[in-house]
Each structure stands twice: as C-alpha cells, then as structure tokens.
Amino acid sequence: MGPEDRLTAEQRRRVDELCGRWEARAADPDRRDAERALAELYDHRGWERPKAVIWLESPLAGAIAARTLFYGHRYLDGDLQLEAHRTWMSATTARLERTFGRKEPDSFEENEPAAARWRLPDVRSAHNLSYDLDEPDLAAVLRRVGEPAWAINSGVAPWFQQEALSPAAPERFAAVGAGVHALLLRALEPVFPAGEWGTVGAALRSCADAPHTGDWKQWRQVWGAVRAPENHATLILEAVRGGKAGKSGPLQARLRLAPAVGWWWALNDIALLTPPPAEVHTDDSGRLHREDGPAVRYEGGFAQHCWRGQPVPSDLIDPGWSAADIAYASDEELRQRAVREFGTASYAAVLSAENVAPDLRRCALERLGWPRFAAEAPLAAVAGPVADPGDPGCELALYDVPATVFGCEARVVVRTGGARHGAALPVPPDATDPVDAAAWLGDATRPPSPEPELLTRIRQSEPLRDELARLDFEMSHPSHLEPVEELHLLGGARLEPIGGHGTGGTYFLCGDGPRRPVLYADSEGGYQILGRDLTEALEFMVSAEPAGDDPEEEDTEAAEALGVRPLSPEEYRKRLDEAEALAGALILVMTAEGNAYEYRRQTWFRC
Structure with a gap:
C-alpha cells in the first residue's frame, strides 16, 4: 500500500x-x-x-x-x-x-x-x-x-x-x-x-x-x-x-x-x-494476450485468441501469418479469414469491419517481429543499416512499408541489436536518414525537448486561453484533458493531452522531439493531424475552410492574439495533404482493445 x-x-x-x-x-x-x-x-x-x-x-x-x-x-x-x-x-x-x-x-x-x-x-x-x-x-x-x-x-x-x-x-x-x-x-x-x-x-x-x-x-x-x-x-x-x-x-x-x-x-x-474460463492469459497491462495459444479457453472447447486485447483468428497466433500475408494479402482476403473463424455476425460485433484488415495486419506483424518481417517480406531498404549513436551495439535501418500494411504510405526505422532490439518506429514517408528518422519524435537516450514556448505562454495567459476557447480548444477545465479512453501511438512515442474540444475530443502533443506534432482525436474513433508543431496547428485552426456548404471565416482576432497567421485557401489544402501524409507515422491505437483509430482528413471543426 x-x-x-x-x-x-x-x-x-x-x-x-x-x-x-x-x-x-x-x-x-x-x-x-x-x-x-x-x-x-x-x-x-x-x-x-x-x-x-x-x-x-x-x-x-x-x-x-x-x-x-x-x-x-x-x-x-x-x-x-x-x-x-x-x-x-x-x-x-x-x-x-x-x-x-x-x-x-x-x-x-x-x-x-x-x-x-x-x-x-x-x-x-x-x-x-x-x-x-x-x-x-x-x-x-x-x-x-x-x-x-x-x-x-x-x-x-x-x-x-x-x-x-x-x-x-x-x-x-x-x-x-x-x-x-x-x-x-x-x-x-x-x-x-x-x-x-x-x-x-x-x-x-x-x-x-x-x-x-x-x-x-x-x-x-x-x-x-x-x-x-x-x-x-x-x-x-x-x-x-x-x-x-x-x-x-x-x-x-x-x-x-x-x-x-x-x-x-x-x-x-x-x-x-457458468464457471470462469479454464485458462486466461494476459499481458503486463492486463489485456487478454497470448503468443502461442488461446488467451481464453473454456472447458467446452471454446477458445478465443487475442493479441494485446484484440480478438484475432487462431491461425494468426498458431502458426502465425507469414510476412507475405501481412504485406501483400488484400484487405478482403484477411477479412474473410476472420469471418471463416468468427462468423459474419460474430466478427462484426467483435471488430470494426472497416478497420479489420489494418488491425489484423498490425497484430500479426507484432507477433512476427519487425526484423523478421523486414527480411522476409522483404521490405525495400531506403538507407542503412547504420550505427545508432545513442545505443551501443544497435543498428538502424530505414525501410519503405507497403501501403497495404498501414493503409497509407509510410516508412519505418527498425532496430537490430542493442537494448531495444526489434523495436520499430513508423516515420514520415519523406524520411531519408535512419538516425534523424529514429529521433523525429524524440529519443529515449536523450532528454526530452522542453515544452513549446508558445504553449507555455498560453498556459500562463488567461486572455490567450480565452482566444483558444473561441476556437473550441479548452485548456482550463481538467476534465477536458482526460481522453475518453486510453490511447497510444504505434511505436511507443509519448502522447501528452493539452486540451479538450466541446464535442469530447482531445488535443495531443506527440512525442518529445524538436517539433512535437499536434494530433486531434475525436470521441467517435477518428483522428486528424493538425500540424507538425503547435504553431502549424494553430495556423490551421484560425484559418477559413476553403470549401463546404457553410464555410467558416478565418478568426483574425484569435490569430493576432496568438501570434500566428491564417492560411490562404491554397496553403490550407496543402496543409491538409501534408498532415494526411503523416497518417502512417502517427497511428493512434486504443490501448485496452487494440483497435486503431481511423484517420480522417478533417474531423476537427470549430463549434
């Protein structure tokens, strides 16, 4: 105690x-x-x-x-x-x-x-x-x-x-x-x-x-x-x-x-x-999980296989899906594998039909391990392997990841050797250097970057917090800083909630790197990347949406108070494209259930 x-x-x-x-x-x-x-x-x-x-x-x-x-x-x-x-x-x-x-x-x-x-x-x-x-x-x-x-x-x-x-x-x-x-x-x-x-x-x-x-x-x-x-x-x-x-x-x-x-x-x-199950297996976080058999088994022959809380088909665990299955099988093929085991109605209740293939690929990939997946798929090498300056004995290699894996283009840095052997970090698709890419959200061997100066200023200024509230970004109420459910980024980088939205969504700073991208998670299982840092996110939020039946007007008063400028229509569209390109590098996952949030090009809106 x-x-x-x-x-x-x-x-x-x-x-x-x-x-x-x-x-x-x-x-x-x-x-x-x-x-x-x-x-x-x-x-x-x-x-x-x-x-x-x-x-x-x-x-x-x-x-x-x-x-x-x-x-x-x-x-x-x-x-x-x-x-x-x-x-x-x-x-x-x-x-x-x-x-x-x-x-x-x-x-x-x-x-x-x-x-x-x-x-x-x-x-x-x-x-x-x-x-x-x-x-x-x-x-x-x-x-x-x-x-x-x-x-x-x-x-x-x-x-x-x-x-x-x-x-x-x-x-x-x-x-x-x-x-x-x-x-x-x-x-x-x-x-x-x-x-x-x-x-x-x-x-x-x-x-x-x-x-x-x-x-x-x-x-x-x-x-x-x-x-x-x-x-x-x-x-x-x-x-x-x-x-x-x-x-x-x-x-x-x-x-x-x-x-x-x-x-x-x-x-x-x-x-x-009815009795409790004859066998129950969990991971360190208490989620149903087993790497070599069913996570839940009843005496009557019923068994459910789970990977970190996610129900999965039995063959994903034993013998496990191959690298080729993970990288190149179609979404429909993987969905049908699940349906054959769970049944159509059962599977629809257990997993989201829209996200089933990416979730299953991710579970199968974690079971197989990134180094083995990279070698057996095989993944196209972009750069490396090179020595990791912060982890003796570790080498970093940068690979292209087929779009089928995450549902979008991405690259990944894979570690071999060292203290974190087998760990991988999704990174932006324009990454070219393995060392720089591995540190884009921070590096566990180095001190985290300080809080963005702009965020510090806002926290200390009630007028600035009021301007943010006009954009439906509430920092002052503690309940808004707690997301509806526990979330994490694929790859393990830190998520820091910094504000809440009137509809129940949450704003996060991602990682501890030099820029710290801003991510908005809504209360309906979707998320959007608002910018590569807080300044970019606020520029986006004060800008007028260039299309739509009832377009917003840019908030010049909030922009001036916060020290950012509204984007032009062309810049706004370009910013949406740039943010969407980061979707594979900032994958948001529900921790308890193991399901990934759906990336939505525009889920944030001003109430």
Whole structure:
C-alpha cells in the first residue's frame, strides 16, 4: 500500500486477509460453497431458494439452457397440459431487478446482484460503484488480485452473444446444444411434480430436436437476463470499508460466490451458473494476450485468441501469418479469414469491419517481429543499416512499408541489436536518414525537448486561453484533458493531452522531439493531424475552410492574439495533404482493445 492510501492499518490487514481468501478460492473454486452463497442471496431478496442449480460449461451453453427454459413451454402438448404450463412458467421466470429506462438504485446493496443489459456491461459499470480506477485504495487492491480481463474485454461477451444468434461453427453449436438438453433432462426432474414430468420431459426432448438459432428477440431476452461476472477488487474494497454494504451478509455471500461463477442466470426455481474460463492469459497491462495459444479457453472447447486485447483468428497466433500475408494479402482476403473463424455476425460485433484488415495486419506483424518481417517480406531498404549513436551495439535501418500494411504510405526505422532490439518506429514517408528518422519524435537516450514556448505562454495567459476557447480548444477545465479512453501511438512515442474540444475530443502533443506534432482525436474513433508543431496547428485552426456548404471565416482576432497567421485557401489544402501524409507515422491505437483509430482528413471543426 502506498502513502496515498486512505485505508487504516486494520483495513489494510483486512485487505490482505480477503485477498488471500480470494486467491485461494479462485485457485480451487468450491462449487458447493458457491451454491450455498447463492441460496443466501435468494434468502436476502425474500425469494424461495432455487430447487435446482445447474452448472453449464460456458456462457453459450448457459444461454442455450436459458432460452430453452424461457421458451420451451411452447412444446408442451396443448391445453391438456395447462398445469404443467403454469408450473413451467413459474419456475423459469427470470429474476430481474433493473430494466431499460429505470433509474439505478443509489445503494450498492440494493443494486446487487443486478441483471445485465442486452449488451453486457463491463464489470466496472455493472455495479454502479463510484470508484475511480485511479483511486489509490482501489489501485492497491487491484495490484494484489488483478481484475477479470475475460469479463471486461470487449470481445468475449459479444462473441458468445453472436455465436448464439449466428454460429460460426454450426456443428459445434449443435453439439453444445445436445449436451445442454441432456443435462436439463437429468437436472430438472426435481423442479416439477411427478405427474407433470412426463410431459415436461417430452417438451425438453422436442426442444433438443428443434433449431437453436433464429429469433433474435428470444436471444435478446436471454442475454437481457444474464448477470455479469463480479469485479472482485471492488467487492473486497467495499467489504473492507464497511458501512451498511460492507457488513451485510449479501456482500459476504457474493465474495464467496464470485470466484466460482462467471455469467449466470437467476430464475424463480432454477439458477443457471457458468464457471470462469479454464485458462486466461494476459499481458503486463492486463489485456487478454497470448503468443502461442488461446488467451481464453473454456472447458467446452471454446477458445478465443487475442493479441494485446484484440480478438484475432487462431491461425494468426498458431502458426502465425507469414510476412507475405501481412504485406501483400488484400484487405478482403484477411477479412474473410476472420469471418471463416468468427462468423459474419460474430466478427462484426467483435471488430470494426472497416478497420479489420489494418488491425489484423498490425497484430500479426507484432507477433512476427519487425526484423523478421523486414527480411522476409522483404521490405525495400531506403538507407542503412547504420550505427545508432545513442545505443551501443544497435543498428538502424530505414525501410519503405507497403501501403497495404498501414493503409497509407509510410516508412519505418527498425532496430537490430542493442537494448531495444526489434523495436520499430513508423516515420514520415519523406524520411531519408535512419538516425534523424529514429529521433523525429524524440529519443529515449536523450532528454526530452522542453515544452513549446508558445504553449507555455498560453498556459500562463488567461486572455490567450480565452482566444483558444473561441476556437473550441479548452485548456482550463481538467476534465477536458482526460481522453475518453486510453490511447497510444504505434511505436511507443509519448502522447501528452493539452486540451479538450466541446464535442469530447482531445488535443495531443506527440512525442518529445524538436517539433512535437499536434494530433486531434475525436470521441467517435477518428483522428486528424493538425500540424507538425503547435504553431502549424494553430495556423490551421484560425484559418477559413476553403470549401463546404457553410464555410467558416478565418478568426483574425484569435490569430493576432496568438501570434500566428491564417492560411490562404491554397496553403490550407496543402496543409491538409501534408498532415494526411503523416497518417502512417502517427497511428493512434486504443490501448485496452487494440483497435486503431481511423484517420480522417478533417474531423476537427470549430463549434
């Protein structure tokens, strides 16, 4: 625990105790104790305990079981089975505690456990907690127990949802369904009166013979009733902090339930539980990642391969795509490889169809490694190799990168030998010297360039900040300086947020080099380069757009105050072309999910 932690010594001791219990339970889940904890949660709600608790091997198996229980009554034989119909409907009604449009309860205790929406929320928003992920207390607990990357990752939950609606492997789906219905026939008999079981069993067998895909409204109901996995770090912290929620039996029961349970369904007389994955692999940043196999694997044979948080086809990892695939295969060919594995609907949910090929190429390239890619593609050498003056034993080589790789022209400096062997930096397409190119965004072996003098002046002058605000570049409000999601530049150069836009976008200085390009990232997954330095960016921003239905006028007042001049229409168009030429050298990537932002020739605008 760090000096900023607000927990007392006794609370820190309690954190250690609960983390130790969690680790022991997660290493060896106790399903019987989880079922007892589930019964206690039913008790707390004033519900009768479930008559049957059924464990399914994966969320897909759980979803098939839930759909059968929600809609299987339709296979009962006519009006003669009215009592069986009533029993079925009563036993299989989902216990829902919040719905679309309903205000969230204020109390942690009242809000949990809560049914998730059609699109599964990540665990951080599922519980309506007020914790900031940067809060020292929560960070301290996360350092000890981590968080369930398989639950918060954007790919895993939609993958199961879409696999139910439109299976990529129908034979596997049918096999899972057959196993689910055989299990239901064994497990549900205690739920129904003996006189009704014969007709209920016949209906279950009819369900097993019926197609399991189809009506999206049914699957929506199934996923609308699912309960998201718990974030154990927030549970532990809530228990340690005490108060009404911390002392409550339900919270303690959830601490026992969560290590053994992933996604699950609470019905009147039946609970459907699925375990966490059998295997989960992450990188140092906690993203789903594995270099030689699936990052997530369930016992039922479901496995998802991921590269730094990005879901990818299995053959991209094992055996890996060749340099020729990465450099020269068409976008459509790579998209079809993904579709064959994930299925059209599934893949559309997991990755953006527009950006799928560049994202997959980038993941495959990182797995293969730049030195090997340069040799095997082969890449056209521009200059080098030459010795790196700042890294003994390292050589720098400058190559042309085929436009298919990044979706635009670019060059790359590749390091071989030295402390950063294998590292590569995309650079502008007009770069000619490997040493200069390697330092265009700064050099880790040298002190960073000082903050641009113009930026320092603006920070220290309220009138200048007001002029920037007229251009919709807000520097004074702290919330504007936090991007919507964590981003990084391909190649690892630093991004420094320096301002916010009224629409939710963020302005960044790139790297620590002598000029520091300015990049604008909007809130919709697009970005634009505004200039090679702050002065160029401000010149662009005060200028009039030369075309459009409702062109802006240049802001001469802001230009004069900031000490920059508006561009002529010809200069404006040339500046757009020059900025777009840098797109391959300044590729913006969402850190958590691994998807690249889309370069847009003009996404910045003045409100």
